[in-house]
Amino acid sequence: MEELGAPTEEELKVKDTSLTSSLLPINVRCPNDPNFKEVVRKLPPGLTIQKLKLLLQRIVKHKAHQLQLCYISMKDPDHEVHLDNDMRDIFFYSISNGDTILVRW
Numbered sequence: 001m002e003e004l005g006a007p008t009e010e011e012l013k014v015k016d017t018s019l020t021s022s023l024l025p026i027n028v029r030c031p032n033d034p035n036f037k038e039v040v041r042k043l044p045p046g047l048t049i050q051k052l053k054l055l056l057q058r059i060v061k062h063k064a065h066q067l068q069l070c071y072i073s074m075k076d077p078d079h080e081v082h083l084d085n086d087m088r089d090i091f092f093y094s095i096s097n098g099d100t101i102l103v104r105w
Helices: 049-060
Strands: 024-029 039-043 068-072 080-082 100-104
Touching (some): 039 049, 049 068, 049 100
Parallel strands (some): 024 100
Antiparallel strands (some): 024 039, 068 080
16 A cells, blocks of 8 residues: 555546436427427447437437438537438437437428
8 A cells, every 4th residue: 555655536436338328418409390309319339320310310200211300519609510321320420419409301
């Protein structure tokens, strides 16, 4: 103990490595449907765009192959990024906490 010294505060903290701690709260907005209320979904960063479309299909009640997705970052709300590669995950597009996914058809 004396050789290594006392543990630092950082070493004593318990890190939360559970799946729920890594989920990203993402806003889902549907500009095509004026009656659609914005919802927040917690998504894992490894979720592919294809699986995201299947999830959103149930929320917006449109077929997944008709959906066109893009996202707006909180840091740059004037710029839309199209999520056009179904095989990529949302981490690839740098989607982070509080960003908004726009669902169109």
